[in-house]
Each structure stands twice: as C-alpha cells, then as structure tokens.
Amino acid sequence: MNDETAKEREIMLVMRKLLTTIVREVTPEHKSLRHPLSEQTIQDIRACLGLITAREKELADDAGRTAQERPYFVDEPPATKVVSIAEIAKPKQDEEK
Template sequence: MNDEILSKEQRILRVMRKVLASIVKDATPQPGMLHPLSERTIQDIRECFGLISAREAELADNAGLSRNEKPFYTDEPQKSNVVKLHKPGSTKKPEGE
C-alpha cells in the first residue's frame, strides 16, 4: 500500500505498530534471562497490538482495500500464469508460404 493513499490515521497506526515492535524487540532478553517488563506491561503491549490491528482492519474495510497484502520475493513463483490468446483465424500462414 502506498503511503500516498494512506490517511493520516493509517500512517500514525503504522508508525505506532513499528515503534512498538521495535521496543519489544529491543527489550526481549536472551534465552534464560529474566524479562525486564512485567506481565501486566506485556499484556498491555499485546492489547495495543490488537487495537492497532483492529483499527487498521476497519480503515482498510471502509476504504475498500485488501487486507491480504503480503510481502513477496521477486523470484518467488507466482500463483497466476499468463496465457496468450489469439483471435480465431489468426493462425493462418502469411501469403506466399
């Protein structure tokens, strides 16, 4: 989705989601270490992600946008194939052959 067609609210939600995810990533301890955040804070973060996601879904539905957009690699096989069609009768050989 292009940032040009996103509303201000959609851009704010996107940035909030990214910042919150970065905070979680930075605060996640190595395996076996104690977590610096309390269980209540972790639950609040989950609720924030849920609210952001729900509002983004509402905005996408209201705008008629697809919510199934997923990143893909350019060399990833596509699910659709291009089929070339020709007009009936266009299989004639050119004159003189």
C-alpha cells in the same frame, strides 16, 4: 483514500512498528533471563497491538483493500491471473439457419 485516512493509517503503522521494536529490544536473548517488563505491561502492549490491528483492518475494509497486504518478489506468481482481451473466446453464435 483521503488525506485523513492516509494519515491515520501511517500513525497505526508507526505505532505498531514502535511497540514491536521496543518488545524486541527488551527481550533477553537467553530464555533463562527474565525480561524487564511486568506482566501487566506485556498485556497492555498486546491489547494496544490488538487495537491497532483491528483499526488497520477497518481502514483496509473501508478502502476496499485486503488487510493481508504484504510485499512480494517480482518472480513470485501473482495471486490472481490477468487475462488479456485477446485470450477471451468470443461466444459462439447460432449458426445460420
């Protein structure tokens, strides 16, 4: 990954985190209370988050990574199984004739 792509990925991450934090902070705890954002602002935030997600996916695809990267616990089984060379069975050769 080149420096330009890494920087863009970092910008997308910060923007996504900022937008979601703002929404979380202005959302009232009680459902009966009205939030201070207009419906248009909510739609604009959703559009921005959609564009950020789409660009993050493009960057991940270009870098050969999955867009669904997520943290995992060390005791969590890996998504793929690693096989050592010693475990690979040698192909059976035709017995001598």
